[in-house]
Amino acid sequence: MISGTSHDGIDVAAVRFTPAADGALRGEVVYTASPPYRPQVRALLRATLPPADIRFADVCELDTLIGQAFAEVAADVVEAVGDVDVVCSHGQTVYHWVEGTRAFGTLQLGQPAWIAARAGVPVVSDVRIRDIAAGGQGAPLVSLLDVLLLASQPGRVAALNLGGISNITVPEPAGGGAPVAYDIGPANALIDAAMVAAQPDGPGYDVDGRLGAAGTVQPRLLADLLTEPYYAAPAPKTTGKELFHGEYLAAALSRHPGLGLADVVATLTALTARTVADQVRAHGVDTLVVSGGGWFNPTMRTMLATELPGVALRASAELGAPVDLKEAIAFAVLGWHTWHGLPGVVASCTGAAKASVLGTVTPGHGPLRLPAPLPIAPSSLTLVDGRRS
Numbered sequence: 001m002i003s004g005t006s007h008d009g010i011d012v013a014a015v016r017f018t019p020a021a022d023g024a025l026r027g028e029v030v031y032t033a034s035p036p037y038r039p040q041v042r043a044l045l046r047a048t049l050p051p052a053d054i055r056f057a058d059v060c061e062l063d064t065l066i067g068q069a070f071a072e073v074a075a076d077v078v079e080a081v082g083d084v085d086v087v088c089s090h091g092q093t094v095y096h097w098v099e100g101t102r103a104f105g106t107l108q109l110g111q112p113a114w115i116a117a118r119a120g121v122p123v124v125s126d127v128r129i130r131d132i133a134a135g136g137q138g139a140p141l142v143s144l145l146d147v148l149l150l151a152s153q154p155g156r157v158a159a160l161n162l163g164g165i166s167n168i169t170v171p172e173p174a175g176g177g178a179p180v181a182y183d184i185g186p187a188n189a190l191i192d193a194a195m196v197a198a199q200p201d202g203p204g205y206d207v208d209g210r211l212g213a214a215g216t217v218q219p220r221l222l223a224d225l226l227t228e229p230y231y232a233a234p235a236p237k238t239t240g241k242e243l244f245h246g247e248y249l250a251a252a253l254s255r256h257p258g259l260g261l262a263d264v265v266a267t268l269t270a271l272t273a274r275t276v277a278d279q280v281r282a283h284g285v286d287t288l289v290v291s292g293g294g295w296f297n298p299t300m301r302t303m304l305a306t307e308l309p310g311v312a313l314r315a316s317a318e319l320g321a322p323v324d325l326k327e328a329i330a331f332a333v334l335g336w337h338t339w340h341g342l343p344g345v346v347a348s349c350t351g352a353a354k355a356s357v358l359g360t361v362t363p364g365h366g367p368l369r370l371p372a373p374l375p376i377a378p379s380s381l382t383l384v385d386g387r388r389s
Contacts, residue, residue: 002090002091004164005093005163005165007046008042011033011328012035014077014084015383023380024382026382027320027383029383031077033076033077044058044065049245050095067109067111067113067115072118085339087123087335092109095242096240097242101237103138116363120364121364122364126359134347137236137351139167139183139350141330142181143169143345144333145321145329145330146159148380149381150319151171151380156174156287157285158280159289162300163292163293164241165186168181170283170285180236180349183239184231185228187276187292187294188272189241191265193244193246194249196246197246211265212300215265216262220256221253222270222271222274269297270303272294273300288311292323301313319383329383338357338361342373343357344358344359
């Protein structure tokens with residue numbers, strides 16, 4: 001289970017994993033859902049995310065409310081599936097402490113004790129900090145799924161996620177060597193910030209990319225936005241709404257007064273396409289497997305295709321990972337690794353000195369009995385859809 005940078009709800013996937021002797025891992029996706037947060041929880045989240053100043057009382061309240069929301073979802077899954085061994089809860093990221101190119105800490109809320117008490121099964125949580133303690137960025141952890149899922153794909157293939165932040169995983173970099181993965185920059189974060197600022201009671205995003213399609217990209221604003229130092233920083237690197245938030249956008253727009261909302265959204269969509277395309281070209285990628293909410297924005301897809309002629313754009317659903325639920329499946333994969341005593345990170349992707357077993361485990365209703373650690377980690381993953389129609 002995970003709530004992403006859009007903080008609109010909880011994505012959940014139940015996956016039944018079967019390892020094979022040859023290093024292959026088979027995952028049958030048996031349940032998926034994306035229930036929204038209750039309005040009061042989302043409103044409190046919006047009011048407390050960076051750059052807002054918050055109190056410890058706010059943190060405590062959010063930790064409980066988010067934990068209870070996750071617990072309700074987990075209980076629904078256990079009731080529907082019936083034989084859940086373990087829950088992996090990413091929770092809700094509220095802050096990722098990065099200075100320069102180094103991550104120092106990360107904070108995800110959603111107290112796992114509520115989940116364990118309600119669902120009755122053990123919970124793996126707090127999954128990012130162990131990688132940071134090993135010198136990594138604590139992200140993108142989805143790179144583990146990407147590397148396994150793309151292992152059998154031909155050509156120079158990479159995975160792209162277009163959530164609030166865009167991130168890329170390249171299993172085989174153009175110069176050779178180990179896989180790389182990193183956050184590129186804003187995907188939907190600044191577009192959503194523009195929509196919320198202009199229409200506080202609106203949907204909070206550019207529905208079907210309509211505004212972006214109606215607007216005109218403003219070259220001067222785009223050039224200004226592209227001067228952000230983060231884009232030129234070397235990988236591995238991570239970012240989030242600690243940097244790309246509403247006040248960041250407002251400061252940029254103050255230097256370009258008088259622009260209409262449609263032109264702003266069109267330019268922000270072009271910013272995503274340009275920054276992503278720059279990285280795809282740098283790695284010599286010929287096929288891009290795309291996931292995240294940005295895939296459902298036709299304007300973003302069109303701009304990305306225009307920037308990347310000759311690069312095939314494929315939905316992650318073609319490989320068995322639903323576009324809008326790939327991250328939930330990724331954390332099911334990560335939780336499975338932790339449960340079986342295996343590292344849940346590709347060290348070269350996060351910049352860690354070594355790959356670590358991630359997370360902490362909260363017992364369920366009964367005694368905590370982990371299975372014997374597996375001696376060898378999977379080298380590939382095949383996903384199949386086992387959901388009941």
